[in-house]
Amino acid sequence: MFCVRTGLPSVSATGVIEVNDAFVDSRPGEWQWLEARPRDMLDVKEAPAFGPPWVGFLVIFNTYENDLGLRIADLRVSRDGDDRHG
Numbered sequence: 001m002f003c004v005r006t007g008l009p010s011v012s013a014t015g016v017i018e019v020n021d022a023f024v025d026s027r028p029g030e031w032q033w034l035e036a037r038p039r040d041m042l043d044v045k046e047a048p049a050f051g052p053p054w055v056g057f058l059v060i061f062n063t064y065e066n067d068l069g070l071r072i073a074d075l076r077v078s079r080d081g082d083d084r085h086g
Contacts, residue, residue: 001062002041004054015048017041031073 001018019036026032
């Protein structure tokens with residue numbers, strides 16, 4: 001889940017974009033890749049009521065378990081989906 005706001009500091013509106021089935025195909029003990037595009041994450045009631053661009057200010061990985069052993073090895077965010085390193 002990403003909590004987002006507008007790029008305008010004077011606007012206090014926020015919204016949420018999220019992926020609810022991200023780890024459905026994961027297997028214990030193996031790395032699971034997750035790729036999510038904002039347009040695929042908008043089917044939630046808390047979705048932003050304002051258009052992009054959005055500024056993400058909080059990222060939440062909610063496993064609904066006390067300790068699932070979730071480890072984040074890498075988090076990349078790009079404007080256009082390009083994952084080239086510069």
